[in-house]
Amino acid sequence: MTPAELSEALRAVLTAAVADGSLPLDPAAVPADVVVERPRSREHGDWATNVAMQLAKKAGMAPRAFAEVLAARLADVPGVASVAIAGPGFLNITLDVAAAGELARTVVEAGAGFGRGTALAGERINLEFVSANPTGPIHIGGVRWAAVGDSLARMLQACGADVVREYYFNDHGSQIDRFARSLLARARGQEAPEGGYGGQYIADIADSVLERVRAAGEPDPLTLSDDEAQEVFRAHGVELMFGEIKAKLHDFRVDFDVYFHEDSLHESGAVERAVTRLRELGHVYEADGATWLRTTEFGDDKDRVILKSDGQAAYIAGDLAYYLDKRERGFDRAIIMLGADHHGYIGRMMAMCSAFGDTPWVNLEILIGQMVNLVKDGEPVRMSKRAGTIVTLDDLVDAVGVDAARYSLARSSADSMIDLDLDLLTRATNENPVFYVQYAHARTRNVARNAADLGVRREDGFDPSLLDHVSESTLLAKIGEFGRVVLQAAELREPHRVARYLEELAGAYHKWYDQKRFVIPKGDEDVADVHRTRLWLNDATGTVLANGLDLLGVSAPERM
Known part of the structure; x- marks a missing residue:
């Protein structure tokens, strides 16, 4: 007998006792799923439930009296050897040996389907994770989200949910400009610009851009003006960097269903549509030449500028458009995984969710992940041979392999900081x-x-x-x-x-x-x-x- 079968037997016993009046309980109060758990002590039986304690008050009965009614009926269920009442009303259930052992055959015959269910069937979930900027290799924090996010997607799907894995491709804004300028400077043999990017990977991508352009017979970017050359390195460099990111994630057994380009929000008019929707809902106002979202009405610590006085969209405007786009694509839930440095981001995002008429933590969930530290020979590993300043996906996989990397990153709660001992993870x-x-x-x-x-x-x-x-x-x-x-x-x-x-x-x-x-x-x-x-x-x-x-x-x- 599986726990699910025992749970269903308990529910049937409850339903029958309510139907014949033995338990004066509203039939609607009978839970769809009666929880059974392993007792801490094996002497207390195979399974235990506190359902009598949960429902007794609704029936106007003492919990033990409620439990006695259930125990008498449950003892007659095939496969149940005995039922004991403990404490204020716990039911401790012992299965007969054959009923317990039958589970072995159930598992083998179910094969890969054992453990899967339909509890979340009908839920459409958009799960966004990693979403690292295409300005460099994925750092160790992003690698943790790759392992945790993909594992969560698999588990949600195993429970029947319709899950779309999504990567938000951040190809709009100043970071991409600094990346392009860094590539151009490296190709010219110059130092990286202030606030730019360094590391061997910048040299590798700059060389690849030059090889690609020259092989295609296009004008050599080093002969173009600064603006023209920067655009060449931006277009090709971002494509090459993001292609590498996707390839590395694939090797890490993580693939996405959707790669969503931030630039498309601005080019398609999605930002304007989101602002218009919020204006129609009465949550937008003008002040100091800018357009504001009244997020303080929904718990934020201050209202947010969404369109600057020069007409340019503020950063949060992209978030508004992106969230609305997800909901218009038919997702019931949007789950976003963010790094520890985004903790202050939660209030404004939940206010945004409320402004659209949705329910925070139901239609929108935000998971915050903490830092990962790598340790080797008792010392912290602080930088990558290739990236120069950060530890990357390649560094971890090269050290311990994909299996150990994925397992070790997923086995701790994502909201806790972890230290990974690379020496331990390579030991048999x-x-x-x-x-x-x-x-x-x-x-x-x-x-x-x-x-x-x-x-x-x-x-x-x-x-x-x-x-x-x-x-x-x-x-x-x-x-x-x-x-x-x-x-x-x-x-x-x-x-x-x-x-x-x-x-x-x-x-x-x-x-x-x-x-x-x-x-x-x-x-x-x-x-x-x-x-x-x-x-x-x-x-x-x-x-x-x-x-x-x-x-x-x-x-x-x-x-x-």
């Missing part, structure tokens, strides 16, 4: 979390191969009542939590929950493996149902480990 030891989880999966595959060599076949027998060792019930219970963890990670926007779950599952599997030399017959021992049944459990564990690693964008190796 249990202290290295990605190795620990991947090794558990590889071990399940090795067991399956050895079993096949000795003629142990799942198809020849399955008796879940044989999975009666405490390590087996512990492993089964941990496997059963997977779907709930995935949904919780998606709803809370916390992919690290899946990583930490996988480490717990790997620990339960390794312990089972060490305690029960279980699948391979010993000596002259004949192959029996106990070997075949344990092979089902072994393979079920491997399935969940592989599914969880896939949600993190990490490979599940067959051998290590």
Whole structure:
């Protein structure tokens, strides 16, 4: 019996008790999903729920009395061995061995679909992350958002949501101008302009621009005027830099559905349309020759200029147009991932959301990520060989590989600062979390191969009542939590929950493996149902480990 099946059984018991009057409760109060969780102590049963404590007041009953009604009925449900009432009204549920063990077959037969669900079906979500300016390689903060954002997208999709991964291509404004001037200066053998960009990558791109232009037979930009030459380096340089960013992200197993160009907002008239919409809603006014958005009405600390006195759009004007564009494309939710330096940005963005008539933190969500520090040989890694001043995606991948990079960045809450020990992440030891989880999966595959060599076949027998060792019930219970963890990670926007779950599952599997030399017959021992049944459990564990690693964008190796 899976946790979902037990939850549905509880709901059916509740519904029946309400229908026959045993529980004086409004049928509408019966929850669509009755939450069941693993008790902290194994002695308290396989699963526990506090549903009686949640609903007793609505029924005008004491929680324990409410729980007694449920316990009596739940004890008759097939697969439930016993139900005990604890404390003020907790229900502690113990499944019979066969019902618990049946989960192994359910997982194997579901395969890649196990852990997926439809709880978020019907939600259209625009998830914007990374969105690094195309003026240099992706720095380590952007790499963290690449790992976390893509993992979150996978988890939202696993729960049924329609997710579009979007990259906001910042190709409008002064940063791009400084980038173009930096390329031109480097091509001329000059120092970077004030506020410009340095590093070997600038020289590489400048050389590539010259090669591309000359190969196409176009005028040599070094013979053009400053303005003309700068435009050549801007157009080609941005294209080359962004092409490299996309290629590096693809190699990092991150691809976007939409690359949205900021410039298009200004060229298409989207900014003007957004201002007009807000004016019609009564939230725009004129003062000091400028056009203002009255964001203080919605909790911002001050009103914001959206059109300057010279008629130019202020920075927030692009945000207004971009948010409205997302909503007009039919997205129910716009989730934006920003770096730690954007924390002060939240108030004005939520005020903007309200000004459009939407609900902050429902139609618009902002996730703030904290800094990442790399440590090697006990010392901080502070700069890139190529970029000169920052640590980049290449630096991390070159040091530890894609799997370790993605896993280590996604396994901690994004709103906490993390230190990554590059030496630890390259060790083949249990202290290295990605190795620990991947090794558990590889071990399940090795067991399956050895079993096949000795003629142990799942198809020849399955008796879940044989999975009666405490390590087996512990492993089964941990496997059963997977779907709930995935949904919780998606709803809370916390992919690290899946990583930490996988480490717990790997620990339960390794312990089972060490305690029960279980699948391979010993000596002259004949192959029996106990070997075949344990092979089902072994393979079920491997399935969940592989599914969880896939949600993190990490490979599940067959051998290590």
